[in-house]
Amino acid sequence: xxxxxxxxxxxxxxxxxxxxxxxxxxxxxxxxxxxxxxxxxxxxxxxxxxxxxxxxxxxxxxxxxxxxxxxxxxxxxxxxxxxxxxxxxxxxxxxxxxxxxxxxxxxxxxxxxxxxxxxxxxxxxxxxxxxxxxxxxxxxxxxxxxxxxxxxxxxxxxxxxxxxxxxxxxxxxxxxxxxxxxxxxxxxxxxxxxxxxxxxxxxxxxxxxxxxxxxxxxxxxxxxxxxxxxxxxxxxxxxxxxxxxxxxxxxxxxxxxxxxxxxxxxxxxxxxxxxxxxxxxxxxxxxxxxxxxxxxxxxxxxxxxxxxxxxxxxxxxxxxxxxxxxxxxxxxxxxxxxxxxxxxxxxxxxxxxxxxxxxxxxxxxxxxxxxxxxxxxxxxxxxxxxxxxxxxxxxxxxxxxxxxxxxxxxxxxxxxxxxxxxxxxxxxxxxxxxxxxxxxxxxxxxxxxxxxxxxxxxxxxxxxxxxxx
Amino acid sequence: xxxxxxxxxxxxxxxxxxxxxxxxxxxxxxxxxxxxxxxxxxxxxxxxxxxxxxxxxxxxxxxxxxxxxxxxxxxxxxxxxxxxxxxxxxxx
Numbered sequence: 102x103x104x105x106x107x108x109x110x111x112x113x114x115x116x117x118x119x120x121x122x123x124x125x126x127x128x129x130x131x132x133x134x135x136x137x138x139x140x141x142x143x144x145x146x147x148x149x150x151x152x153x154x155x156x157x158x159x160x161x162x163x164x165x166x167x168x169x170x171x172x173x174x175x176x177x178x179x180x181x182x183x184x185x186x187x188x189x190x191x192x193x194x195x196x197x198x199x200x201x202x203x204x205x206x207x208x209x210x211x212x213x214x215x216x217x218x219x220x221x222x223x224x225x226x227x228x229x230x231x232x233x234x235x236x237x238x239x240x241x242x243x244x245x246x247x248x249x250x251x252x253x254x255x256x257x258x259x260x261x262x263x264x265x266x267x268x269x270x271x272x273x274x275x276x277x278x279x280x281x282x283x284x285x286x287x288x289x290x291x292x293x294x295x296x297x298x299x300x301x302x303x304x305x306x307x308x309x310x311x312x313x314x315x316x317x318x319x320x321x322x323x324x325x326x327x328x329x330x331x332x333x334x335x336x337x338x339x340x341x342x343x344x345x346x347x348x349x350x351x352x353x354x355x356x357x358x359x360x361x362x363x364x365x366x367x368x369x370x371x372x373x374x375x376x377x378x379x380x381x382x383x384x385x386x387x388x389x390x391x392x393x394x395x396x397x398x399x400x401x402x403x404x405x406x407x408x409x410x411x412x413x414x415x416x417x418x419x420x421x422x423x424x425x426x427x428x429x430x431x432x433x434x435x436x437x438x439x440x441x442x443x444x445x446x447x448x449x450x451x452x453x454x455x456x457x458x459x460x461x462x463x464x465x466x467x468x469x470x471x472x473x474x475x476x477x478x479x480x481x482x483x484x485x486x487x488x489x490x491x492x493x494x495x496x497x498x499x500x501x502x503x504x505x506x507x508x509x510x511x512x513x514x515x516x517x518x519x520x521x522x523x524x525x526x527x528x529x530x531x532x533x534x535x536x537x538x539x540x541x542x543x544x545x546x547x548x549x550x551x552x553x554x555x556x557x558x559x560x561x562x563x564x565x566x567x568x569x570x
Numbered sequence: 571x572x573x574x575x576x577x578x579x580x581x582x583x584x585x586x587x588x589x590x591x592x593x594x595x596x597x598x599x600x601x602x603x604x605x606x607x608x609x610x611x612x613x614x615x616x617x618x619x620x621x622x623x624x625x626x627x628x629x630x631x632x633x634x635x636x637x638x639x640x641x642x643x644x645x646x647x648x649x650x651x652x653x654x655x656x657x658x659x660x661x662x
Binding site: 114118119121122123125126127128129131132134135138139141142145146149150152154155156157158160161163164165167168169171172173175176177178180183186187190191193194196197198200201203204205207208211220320321324327328331332334335336337338339340341342343344345346347348349350351352353354355356357447452453454455457458461462464466467468470472 | 574576577580581584585587588589591592593594595596597598599600601602603604605606607608609610611612613614615616617618619620621622623624625626627629630631633634635636637638639640641642643644645646647648649650651652653654655656657658659660661662
C-alpha cells in the first residue's frame with residue numbers, strides 16, 4: 102500500500118514538473134509553473150519520507166531546516182548576481198549527486214557486493230564523475246562570476262592544456278571501467294576514491310581557461326551536466342521520477358547551450374577547449390579613425406527628435422547598475438510618443454536571459470524587449486541606436502573579419518541605424534580585446550563615462566528640457 | 571531486481587518531452603527557466619532522504635544528510651528566486 106502511494110506520487114510529480122516547464126512558454130502563465138513545481142516537489146518528498154525504510158527522521162528534518170536557512174538568503178541576491186547563484190546551485194546539485202553515488206558505492210562494497218552489478222556500478226561511476234566535475238567546475242564558475250580574489254578572472258592557459266585536461270578525464274573514465282569490471286576487488290575502493298579526486302580536479306581544470314564572455318554557454322553546459330548527474334542517480338537508485346526530472350533539466354541545459362553556442366558561432370568543444378580570451382588583437386582596423394564625442398545636450402536632442410529608439414544593452418549596463426536610470430530614460434522618451442525598444446542579444450550578460458531579467462526588474466514592460474532576430478530587420482528604420490555597455494555583440498567585424506575571434510557571430514545591426522549613440526566607460530577595447538569600428542563610423546557619436554551617470558545626465562537634460570522651457 | 575531496460579526507456583522519452591517543452595519556453599524567461607529546472611532536478615533530494623534516513627552506518631548517513639542539505643538549498647532558493655524574477659515580468 103505505502104509503496105503504491107510512492108508510485109502514484111512519482112507519476113503525479115512527473116506530470117506536475119512537465120506542466121511547470123510548459124507554463125514557462127509565456128510570461129503570463131509562468132508563475133503557475135512555480136506553483137506546479139513546488140506542489141510536485143512537496144508530494145515527492147512527502148511520499149518518500151513516509152516509506153517504512155526511513156527510520157532516522159531527525160537528521161532529515163535537520164538537513165531540511167539547514168537547506169531553508171541557506172536557501173532563503175540565496176534567493177534574495179541582487180539580480181546582477183543571479184548568474185553566480187545559478188552556478189552555485191549547479192555546484193550543489195553536482196555535490197548531492199556525487200555524494201549519493203559515493204555513499205551507494207561504499208554501501209555496496211561494505212554491505213552487499215551483489216548490488217554492484219555492471220549496470221549499477223556503471224551508473225554510479227557516471228554519477229560520481231559528472232557530479233563531482235559539475236561541483237568543482239560550477240564552484241569555479243561561480244567564483245569567476247563573483248570575482249573572488251584568488252580565482253583568476255582572465256582565462257588561464259598553458260601549453261598542452263587540452264592534453265592535460267583530456268588526460269585527467271580519460272584516466273578517470275579508465276579507472277571507472279576497471280571498477281565496473283571488478284567492483285569488489287581489494288583495490289576497487291582506492292580506485293573509486295581516485296575517480297572522485299580526478300573528477301574534482303577535472304572540474305577545476307575545465308573552467309580555468311574560460312573567460313567572462315563564455316559564461317552564458319558554460320553555465321548552460323554545467324546545467325546540462327547537473328541534470329545528467331541526477332539521471333545517473335536515478336539509474337543507481339532505480340527511481341524513475343529522478344530519471345525524468347534529471348532528463349528535463351539536462352535537455353533544458355542542452356537546448357540553452359546550443360542556443361548560446363549558435364549566438365557566438367562556436368561549437369561546444371571550441372568553448373570548452375578554445376580559451377576565448379587568448380586569441381586576440383589579430384585583426385586591427387585598416388586605419389585608425391578617430392572617435393567623435395557627443396555632449397549630453399546633443400545626445401538628448403538627437404533622442405528627442407527620434408521616432409524609433411533601439412536600446413542595445415550589454416553587461417556593461419549591469420556592471421554600472423544603470424538599468425533603473427535606463428527605465429527613467431524610457432519613461433522620458435515614451436512620454437514624448439517615441440517608440441523605445443530593447444534589442445537583446447542571446448549572449449548579452451553573463452547567463453542566458455540575464456538582460457531580460459535586469460530590465461524587467463527596472464519595470465520595463467517585457468513587450469519592449471525584442472530578440473536580435475526580430476529587431477534586425479527594423480534597424481534601418483531606427484533613428485537612434487543607443488548602445489549601453491555592449492561591445493562585441495554590435496561589432497560589424499563579426500560579419501567579414503575572418504580570423505577575428507568573433508567572426509561569424511550574429512550581431513545586432515546597430516551600424517544600420519540612422520544614428521548610433523554609444524555609451525562607453527573607457528576608450529579601451531571590449532572583452533574580446535577587439536577594436537570596434539562601429540565606434541568610428543560616420544554616424545556614430547560616443548558618450549564616454551559611467552553608464553549610470555551618463556544616462557542620469559540624459560534624463561535630467563530631457564526632463565529639464567520639457568519642464569522648464 | 572532492477573528493470574534497466576525500462577529505466578533507459580523512461581530516460582529517452584523524458585529527454586524528448588524535455589526537448590519539446592523547453593523549445594517552446596519564452597526566450598524572455600531563460601534565466602528563470604534555468605533556476606526552475608535547477609529546483610526541479612533537486613528532486614535528487616528523494617535519493618538523499620533514503621541515504622540519510624535508512625538504517626545505514628553513521629558515515630553513510632552523514633554523507634546523505636550533506637547531500638540532502640545541498641538539494642534542499644537548491645529547492646528552496648531555486649523556486650523562491652524563480653518566482654521573484656517572474657513577478658517582475660509585467661506587460662505594462
